[in-house]
Amino acid sequence: MINKVNFGLRLKQLRERKRLSQIELANILEVSNGSISKWERNERQPDYETLEKIADFFNTSIDYLLGRSETKDNNNVDFSFSTPQEALSFILKQDMVADFGGYDLDNMSDDEIMEMADDIADMLKIISRKHK
Numbered sequence: 001m002i003n004k005v006n007f008g009l010r011l012k013q014l015r016e017r018k019r020l021s022q023i024e025l026a027n028i029l030e031v032s033n034g035s036i037s038k039w040e041r042n043e044r045q046p047d048y049e050t051l052e053k054i055a056d057f058f059n060t061s062i063d064y065l066l067g068r069s070e071t072k073d074n075n076n077v078d079f080s081f082s083t084p085q086e087a088l089s090f091i092l093k094q095d096m097v098a099d100f101g102g103y104d105l106d107n108m109s110d111d112e113i114m115e116m117a118d119d120i121a122d123m124l125k126i127i128s129r130k131h132k
Helices: 004-017 022-029 033-040 048-057 062-066 084-093 095-100 110-130
Strands: none
Touching: 004 033, 004 062, 022 033, 022 048, 048 062, 084 110
């Protein structure tokens, strides 16, 4: 069961940290902006599939969203990529990497994309251990 108070508050905090409106988040998650509003006011709860989308988008755990964990970041994830598409998806979800740029994913080979994703994952692990 979802700890409603924590879920609504945490969703709102995560959304505001990314400077997104309810409408923008609704478009990203492919739900109505009314749904976002109701979730944040603890009037409704998302289904499990949507909860997964929310956690993935904010790079956090479902446990954090549900109030079962105080750890916001999803640093305990074992990053491994079995396909170049998974690696590319991971790279593009990393805001700092996307903002920094300086690379051309369109001209990189599948092996180079996989290697880049592995390097990013390794760096994230190092940083998360350093700042715990």
